[in-house]
Amino acid sequence: MIKIPPFVQSLKPYKAGLSIEQLAREKNLERIVKLASAENPLGPSPKAQAAIANAISGLHRYPDPSSYDLVHAIAKKYGVQPNHIICGHGADALLSYIVSAFTSEQNDIITSEGTFIGIYVATRKMGRNLVRVPMKNYEFDLDGILDAITDKTAMIYVANPNNPTGTLIKKQDFEAFMEQVPDHIMVILDEAYTAYATGNPDYPNGVTYDYDNMVVTRTFSKAYGLAGLRIGFAVGPDHVIEALYKVKLPFEPNNLAQVAAIAALDDEEFLQQTIDLNRKSLAMLYQCFEDNHLSYIRSSTNFILVIMDSEAEALEFASLCLDNGLIVRHVDTFGIPNGIRINSGTLDETRFAVDVISRVVHSMKRTSKTIVN
Ligand SMILES: Cc1ncc(COP(=O)(O)O)c(C=O)c1O
Incomplete structure (x- = not known):
């Protein structure tokens, strides 16, 4: 019998964020937008593709x-x-x-x-x-x-x-x-x-x-x-x-x-487009979080961490977003069980996300609001 060291036995296989294809297989949705893995919404650099x-x-x-x-x-x-x-x-x-x-x-x-x-x-x-x-x-x-x-x-x-x-x-x-x-x-x-x-x-x-x-x-x-x-x-x-x-x-x-x-x-031009788009998309998301009384951390990256009141609320939020075709990342495995990470998208994807988030928050009827910043 092969012996597996205890530290290997205690590991769990890496669980990546849900993919668009996985969600499409599970739910019959008209549109799916993934803002869960901090990827570049513009795709790969065109020079790299060539x-x-x-x-x-x-x-x-x-x-x-x-x-x-x-x-x-x-x-x-x-x-x-x-x-x-x-x-x-x-x-x-x-x-x-x-x-x-x-x-x-x-x-x-x-x-x-x-x-x-x-x-x-x-x-x-x-x-x-x-x-x-x-x-x-x-x-x-x-x-x-x-x-x-x-x-x-x-x-x-x-x-x-x-x-x-x-x-x-x-x-x-x-x-x-x-x-x-x-x-x-x-x-x-x-x-x-x-x-x-x-x-x-x-x-x-x-x-x-x-x-x-x-x-x-x-x-x-x-x-x-x-x-x-x-x-x-x-x-x-x-x-x-x-x-x-x-x-x-x-x-x-x-x-x-x-x-x-x-x-x-x-590909400096692509990099600059990426940075400019990120700034605009993050600004739209900040506004959405403010409008919906969601607490968040100001970001120096291409994603924002939203802080919910509890893990249960974070899970509910992520699950309701999924039901509406928006994939976000619950970051419990990073050590923040009440955190949801949402990255920037194209302007169209971001508008979709803003719409989904607003509807989801409304349907959750949240009672208390954490203030982080
Ligand atoms: C802080 C940090 N370091 C490293 C990585 C991994 O980068 P790579 O895709 O090159 O493995 C990530 C990816 O999400 C990250 O967030």
């Missing part, structure tokens, strides 16, 4: 394990040395590699409650002990994280901006935090939503630092619209990147992902 079409005839070849061309394109774009960059099968895969390369089963990894579920999965599947520090008003409590450091701590994970709260850690707070983290502890700074925050002068742009104990992760899944291709990259000191090359699967990212990412990096 690059993919061109590269298909080369699919009989294995990918370049060093992603040479992409690494050099990233290096040029962000002013980073090529040997400080590694590309992988999405930021998610890179998080797993970072955990496996720099921690052991005897170590603790500290993060916050109410942050990206991928880090919970990456640590638990390797039997690492995850310490989750409570949030402070839906933000990372950096002092609380520093207080939680022990002899066993090997790593700290910070997402900036954070998923699912959409909140941002300011430059001066982040720098003060880094000054206090002992230099034998690796800090992961996850910047999946960086494109939506870079316009903010308070935003600490992770790739501009050269801390010896920090690695920054980024993804092409969000603002570049390439979630289905699975591609991301990490930036860190050369010895950190070298270690990551030892644990990464050799032939990732795949050929199409590499060429698409190079083209996407060059």
Whole structure:
């Protein structure tokens, strides 16, 4: 009989947000809009689509394990040395590699409650002990994280901006935090939503630092619209990147992902359209939440966290939205059982969402209202 380690037995398979196809199979709806996975409503970057079409005839070849061309394109774009960059099968895969390369089963990894579920999965599947520090008003409590450091701590994970709260850690707070983290502890700074925050002068742009104990992760899944291709990259000191090359699967990212990412990096027009649309869509959603007395957190990303009074109310809200063709994300597994995450859409999708949300809230006859901000 095969023995499965207890930490693997206690895991649950990842439950992604419901897909449009799944909902269509379950319910007979005229229209379905999905604003549940923080994807780009404009689709993939057109330049990336063209690059993919061109590269298909080369699919009989294995990918370049060093992603040479992409690494050099990233290096040029962000002013980073090529040997400080590694590309992988999405930021998610890179998080797993970072955990496996720099921690052991005897170590603790500290993060916050109410942050990206991928880090919970990456640590638990390797039997690492995850310490989750409570949030402070839906933000990372950096002092609380520093207080939680022990002899066993090997790593700290910070997402900036954070998923699912959409909140941002300011430059001066982040720098003060880094000054206090002992230099034998690796800090992961996850910047999946960086494109939506870079316009903010308070935003600490992770790739501009050269801390010896920090690695920054980024993804092409969000603002570049390439979630289905699975591609991301990490930036860190050369010895950190070298270690990551030892644990990464050799032939990732795949050929199409590499060429698409190079083209996407060059697609400034698409990026700007994405950011402009996001701003407009979020403004419509804020207005909708205000009109319907829903509490929410101001976002530095492409989604907004709505805070319901209870988990039961969040479940009811999500379920009624589904009945009306709107897929939103209940973020209980992220550690916020009364939270609902809704991302920006096209203007038409957002109008649909506003209409559904208004009808749903009306039908719920909510009695009390939480005020968060
Ligand atoms: C904070 C954060 N990090 C990483 C990821 C994963 O990105 P990828 O699609 O590149 O695996 C996500 C995706 O939702 C995210 O929200």
